[in-house]
Each structure stands twice: as structure tokens, then as C-alpha cells.
Amino acid sequence: xxxxxxxxxxxxxxxxxxxxxxxxxxxxxxxxxxxxxxxxxxxxxxxxxxxxxxxxxxxxxxxxxxxxxxxxxxxxxxxxxxxxxxxxxxxxxxxxxxxxxxxxxxxxxxxxxxxxxxxxxxxxxxxxxxxxxxxxxxxxxxxxxxxxxxxx
Amino acid sequence: xxxxxxxxxxxxxxxxxxxxxxxxxxxxxxxxxxxxxxxxxxxxxxxxxxxxxxxxxxxxxxxxxxxxxxxxxxxxxxxxxxxxxxxxxxxxxxxxxxxxxxxxxxxxxxxxxxxxxxxxxxxxxxxxxxxxxxxxxxxxxxxxxxxxxxxxxxxxxxxxxxxxxxxxxxxxxxxxxxxxxxxxxxxxxxxxxxxxxxxxxxxxxxxxxxxxxxxxxxxxxxxxxxxxxxxxxxxxxxxxxxxxxxxxxxxxxxxxxxxxxxxxxxxxxxxxxxxxxxxxxxxxxxxxxxxxxxxxxxxxxxxxxxxxxxxxxxxxxxxxxxxxxxxxxxxxxxxxxxxxxxxxxxxxxxxxxxxxxxxxxxxxxxxxxxxxxxxxxxxxxxxxxxxxxxxxxxxxxxxxxxxxxxxxxxxxxxxxxxxxxxxxxxxxxxxxxxxxxxxxxxxxxxxxxxxxxxxxxxxxxxxxxxxxxxxxx
Numbered sequence: 001x002x003x004x005x006x007x008x009x010x011x012x013x014x015x016x017x018x019x020x021x022x023x024x025x026x027x028x029x030x031x032x033x034x035x036x037x038x039x040x041x042x043x044x045x046x047x048x049x050x051x052x053x054x055x056x057x058x059x060x061x062x063x064x065x066x067x068x069x070x071x072x073x074x075x076x077x078x079x080x081x082x083x084x085x086x087x088x089x090x091x092x093x094x095x096x097x098x099x100x101x102x103x104x105x106x107x108x109x110x111x112x113x114x115x116x117x118x119x120x121x122x123x124x125x126x127x128x129x130x131x132x133x134x135x136x137x138x139x140x141x142x143x144x145x146x147x148x149x150x151x152x
Numbered sequence: 153x154x155x156x157x158x159x160x161x162x163x164x165x166x167x168x169x170x171x172x173x174x175x176x177x178x179x180x181x182x183x184x185x186x187x188x189x190x191x192x193x194x195x196x197x198x199x200x201x202x203x204x205x206x207x208x209x210x211x212x213x214x215x216x217x218x219x220x221x222x223x224x225x226x227x228x229x230x231x232x233x234x235x236x237x238x239x240x241x242x243x244x245x246x247x248x249x250x251x252x253x254x255x256x257x258x259x260x261x262x263x264x265x266x267x268x269x270x271x272x273x274x275x276x277x278x279x280x281x282x283x284x285x286x287x288x289x290x291x292x293x294x295x296x297x298x299x300x301x302x303x304x305x306x307x308x309x310x311x312x313x314x315x316x317x318x319x320x321x322x323x324x325x326x327x328x329x330x331x332x333x334x335x336x337x338x339x340x341x342x343x344x345x346x347x348x349x350x351x352x353x354x355x356x357x358x359x360x361x362x363x364x365x366x367x368x369x370x371x372x373x374x375x376x377x378x379x380x381x382x383x384x385x386x387x388x389x390x391x392x393x394x395x396x397x398x399x400x401x402x403x404x405x406x407x408x409x410x411x412x413x414x415x416x417x418x419x420x421x422x423x424x425x426x427x428x429x430x431x432x433x434x435x436x437x438x439x440x441x442x443x444x445x446x447x448x449x450x451x452x453x454x455x456x457x458x459x460x461x462x463x464x465x466x467x468x469x470x471x472x473x474x475x476x477x478x479x480x481x482x483x484x485x486x487x488x489x490x491x492x493x494x495x496x497x498x499x500x501x502x503x504x505x506x507x508x509x510x511x512x513x514x515x516x517x518x519x520x521x522x523x524x525x526x527x528x529x530x531x532x533x534x535x536x537x538x539x540x541x542x543x544x545x546x547x548x549x550x551x552x553x554x555x556x557x558x559x560x561x562x563x564x565x566x567x568x569x570x571x572x573x574x575x576x577x578x579x580x581x582x583x584x585x586x587x588x589x590x591x592x593x594x595x596x597x598x599x600x601x602x603x604x605x606x607x608x609x610x611x612x613x614x615x616x617x618x619x620x621x622x623x624x625x
Contacts, residue, residue: 015179015195017181017183017193017230018193019181019183019191019192019193019228020191021185021189021191024226025185025187025189025224025226026185026226026228026243027183027184027185027191027192027226027227027228028183028228029181029183029193029228029230029241030292030294031230031239031292031294031295049294050294051293051294052292052293052294055241063189065189065190065191066191067183067190067191067192067193068193069181069193069194069195071179071195078195080192080193080194082190115178118298119237119298120237120295121298122237122295122296122297122298123237123239123294123295123296124293124294124295124296139216141194141195143197143213147213147215148213148215148216
């Protein structure tokens with residue numbers, strides 16, 4: 001579902017959040033440190049700080065519904081990936097450098113728009129919980145006309 | 153405020169103490185859920201503070217978040233404090249949508265100002281202010297605040313900018329002013345010295361309906377006197393139109409967001425390519441404040457203050473800003489009336505037809521300038537460069553012609569008032585403002601031609617050059 005160009009965009013180091021909901025349809029959400037697109041764009045692994053994982057993992061285990069939003073300043077290109085939960089596990093040590101590299105690219109982008117990396121020095125970026133989702137839909141979310149249109 | 157979620161820091165936390173989170177400096181994220189249970193996440197440009205238990209979200213497009221809220225009132229907003237980087241979760245319940253009233257108007261004006269700068273008027277607009285009850289406020293466990301020392305920035309609580317002492321200092325300056333020019337300059341100087349606002353300008357109504365002209369500025373490389381703004385254009389035009397203060401923080405980021413909309417709208421053929429209006433003043437202002445100068449609902453002018461700090465002006469300053477605007481408006485109006493009154497008595501000026509003091513004789517070696525008056529456009533160009541138009545242009549042309557024909561150098565405001573060819577209105581002709589504008593434009597663009605005050609209601613036209621007068625259609 002996710003083509004090569006879109007996969008590169010999603011993994012280039014941008015703002016990412018994951019949204020879920022509970023049994024009474026109350027939304028929950030958490031920051032995502034990095035994502036990995038797998039299996040020809042059929043799956044996405046979202047790396048969520050361990051401290052934030054309790055915000056979303058119970059919902060995912062209960063009903064499986066997830067939405068990932070991606071946004072890139074300064075051009076504000078944005079999209080949303082809808083998915084269903086596959087599994088969640090502790091991120092492996094071997095994945096740490098991949099996650100850290102993507103997060104560092106995001107910090108450099110933030111610095112480019114005037115938000116210094118030091119501002120988020122106390123944020124947790126590791127350990128992470130790796131949440132695997134099967135992609136079910138893609139939507140454009142760049143502000144303006146066309147926002148909300150299906151991408152695939 | 154009830155706390156429904158466990159395992160997090162759920163202190164009682166009034167929204168009023170989170171002011172910096174509501175400045176729109178860093179985008180928030182809105183999480184919603186449809187009736188069938190599909191979650192949605194979207195980036196939000198702004199979360200507006202309404203009161204200690206309510207926030208407002210802007211409804212600009214019929215997007216998925218909006219449709220979800222219509223089906224299911226529960227929402228979650230994740231916010232960041234730009235001072236400390238502490239992340240917050242606000243659990244919300246949709247209450248109602250407002251399409252009028254103070255919250256809507258405040259949000260709509262800010263969005264319109266951004267739209268105006270981006271050529272998006274009519275496209276990038278507020279459809280409604282969606283009001284949400286805040287059910288709980290929770291700290292994001294993974295997004296801890298920096299220590300205050302590490303942050304090295306302002307604490308979350310706003311600096312007290314508009315203190316009584318600062319207001320008193322400004323008031324003292326204003327009372328010392330003896331002319332309109334002195335008053336306007338002392339207002340801008342006072343704003344810098346008492347409040348720290350180093351970049352500011354004052355615009356007054358021009359002769360043309362719905363057009364405002366810069367009469368004084370401070371802190372810019374070019375003084376910009378004579379620059380015009382039309383009603384509804386940018387923050388100044390919107391302040392004049394709405395007659396309400398407008399405060400924008402994080403302007404650059406909001407403009408980037410608007411430009412993204414503009415690009416998409418342009419691609420969709422929804423707006424012409426070249427409607428952007430250049431930002432006034434600072435090349436990259438981070439925050440702007442526009443204040444209407446109102447006296448009994450009459451708009452005397454607009455004060456615009458800019459800052460390179462992302463949020464220099466705070467919501468809690470709003471009442472003081474409005475009060476300050478009224479005070480400045482009264483001071484400007486009183487000075488206009490005083491100058492008009494002082495210009496009325498006869499006998500102090502050089503009578504028409506009589507040459508004034510010959511202190512300003514053209515120097516033999518002085519340069520020659522061509523002053524061209526274009527009758528159809530009522531504008532003057534000096535050596536081919538635009539100087540001024542409309543009434544100030546007509547006044548200058550008349551003065552130059554008389555000086556040329558009669559050798560006069562001194563003139564009175566009164567004789568200009570009585571000159572029917574200038575078509576001054578009988579009441580509130582703003583002649584003194586026009587003369588000040590003319591004088592400052594000359595200082596800026598052609599310092600060889602000077603208008604020099606010579607006491608109450610009198611002035612001299614001094615030339616440091618030879619002048620060739622040319623009248624063109």
C-alpha cells in the first residue's frame with residue numbers, strides 16, 4: 001500500500017503521532033519516535049517510548065484500531081496511515097540505532113525551524129515499544145483543498 | 153475538573169496557568185474517533201484558551217476530525233509547552249460551535265490576518281469556533297520538562313509587560329508632547345523605553361476612504377512613512393476593519409501553514425497567484441499586535457507593534473492593550489484638534505502675497521530637481537521617483553507654485569484651509585496630519601525640499617536645490 005516515495009517520506013524524520021481509542025470510543029494518543037515500513041508497504045512498525053506505550057497499547061490489544069499521523073515542517077506535507085494492530089513487543093537493541101537516527105533527523109529538522117534539540121533533551125526516546133500495524137488505508141492531510149483524500 | 157485516567161500526574165491544573173501552550177507556537181495534535189470506532193489523528197495549528205475549563209478549536213475545513221466530533225464528542229489534544237517542552241494531554245468533550253461572539257471573533261481575526269498575508273482571504277477562514285469542555289489535564293510521561301535553568305527562556309507565566317509604572321511613564325511622555333509630530337514620536341519612543349517594544353508604527357486614515365497611511369514608525373531601517381494599507385489587508389487593515397485588537401504569536405509558523413494551504417489552493421485553481429501582501433516592518437516578525445485607536449467608536453488610527461520574539465503579547469494583556477489604545481487615541485485626537493485650533497488665529501502669519509523671511513534662498517551651486525505633478529493621478533514624482541499622492545501632493549504642488557510665482561517661503565495652515573482648490577472637508581480636514589505626512593515623506597525621499605514649522609499654524613517651504621516644476625496630465 002505504501003509506495004517507495006511515501007515510505008521514504010514517512011521514515012525521513014518528521015513529526016509522528018499514533019491515535020487509538022478505548023471501548024467507549026474515547027481517543028488516546030502518543031508520540032512516535034520512529035517508524036519502519038515493512039513488507040512492500042503492507043506493514044508499519046511504530047516505535048513508541050515505553051513510558052507512553054500504556055496510553056495506546058491496551059486499546060490496540062482490545063480493539064486493534066490505529067491511526068498514525070505524519071507531518072513535515074516547514075512545507076506542512078502531512079498524511080495519515082490507518083492500520084490494525086498486529087503485535088507489540090519491546091524494541092530490540094539492534095533497532096536502537098535505526099530509531100535514534102530517525103529521531104536525530106527529526107531534531108535537525110526542528111532546529112531548522114527554530115526549535116533547538118536541547119529543548120527536548122528530557123524526552124524519552126529509548127527504550128521503545130515496537131507496535132506493528134497492518135496498513136489498511138492512506139490519506140492526504142496536507143492542509144488545504146484535497147486534505148482528507150485517499151492516497152491509495 | 154475530574155480526573156478519569158490513572159497512572160499519570162493528574163494534579164489540579166487550571167488552564168489559565170498553561171497560557172504559553174495556547175499561543176500556537178508549536179502545533180498540537182487532535183485525536184478523535186468515528187462512531188464506527190475508527191480513530192483519527194490530525195495536526196492542529198492552534199488551541200485557543202476560553203476559560204479555566206474550556207478550550208476552542210478552529211473549524212476551518214470539513215475534515216474527518218470535524219465529522220468524527222459530530223458523531224462522537226470525545227477528543228484528546230496533545231499539546232506542548234514551548235517554554236519547558238513539557239507535553240500535555242487534554243481530554244475534551246465537544247460542547248458547541250460558535251459562529252459569533254468574542255471567542256469566534258478573536259479566532260477569526262487571527263486567521264483572517266494570516267490569510268491576508270498569504271493571499272488566502274475567503275479560502276483560509278474560520279467557519280466556527282468549536283468549544284470543548286476540558287475533562288482532564290495530564291502530563292505526558294515521556295515528554296518531561298527541561299529544568300528552568302536548562303531552558304534559559306522565559307518561565308511559563310507571562311512577563312508583566314503592561315505594568316502600571318510603564319503605563320505611567322508612557323503617559324508622562326505623552327503629556328509633554330507639544331505637537332502631533334512630537335506626540336506620535338513620543339508614543340513610539342515610550343513603547344520602546346517603557347515596554348520594550350522596539351518596532352512599531354502608527355497609521356492614520358488617509359484622504360481616501362478605507363485607506364490608512366503610515367505617519368510614524370520606529371525601529372525599522374526605512375521609516376515607511378506614506379506606506380498605505382487598505383481596510384482588511386494584513387493585521388493593520390483587519391484591525392481597522394474590525395476595530396478590535398489582533399494579536400498573533402508564532403507568526404512565521406502560522407504563515408508556513410497558510411502557505412501550505414495557499415499552494416494547494418493555487419494548484420486547485422482556487423486563488424490567483426499574486427495576491428500576497430508584503431509583511432510590514434520586520435522581514436520576519438514572530439509576533440504582531442495591532443491596536444485600534446478608538447475614540448467614541450471613531451477610528452483615529454491603528455498602532456502596530458512587532459517583535460522577533462515568538463510570543464511577546466499575551467492574552468492577559470488584552471484589556472490593558474484596549475485601554476492603552478483608547479488613551480493613545482484620545483491623545484492623538486486632542487492634539488489634532490489643538491493644532492487645528494492653534495492654526496486658526498490670524499495675524500501671526502505672513503500675509504498672502506508678502507514674501508517671508510529670505511533665510512532660505514536657493515544656493516547657487518545647489519542641484520536641480522524636476523518636480524512633476526500628474527494631474528490625473530494627483531501625485532508628485534521628484535526626478536522620476538514617486539514622492540506622494542492625493543491631498544499632500546496637491547498641497548506641495550500649490551506651495552511650490554506659489555513660491556515659484558510669488559517668491560513666498562512662509563505659509564499658514566489657515567490659508568490652506570481657505571483654499572477651495574484643495575477641496576478640504578469643512579469638518580475634520582486632518583490638514584495637520586497631511587502636512588506632517590508630507591514633511592516626513594520629503595525628509596525621507598527628497599531632503600532638498602523641506603517643510604519647516606515656524607510656530608503656531610505657520611511653516612516655511614525651504615529649498616536646498618533649484619526646482620523645475622512640470623505639470624503633466
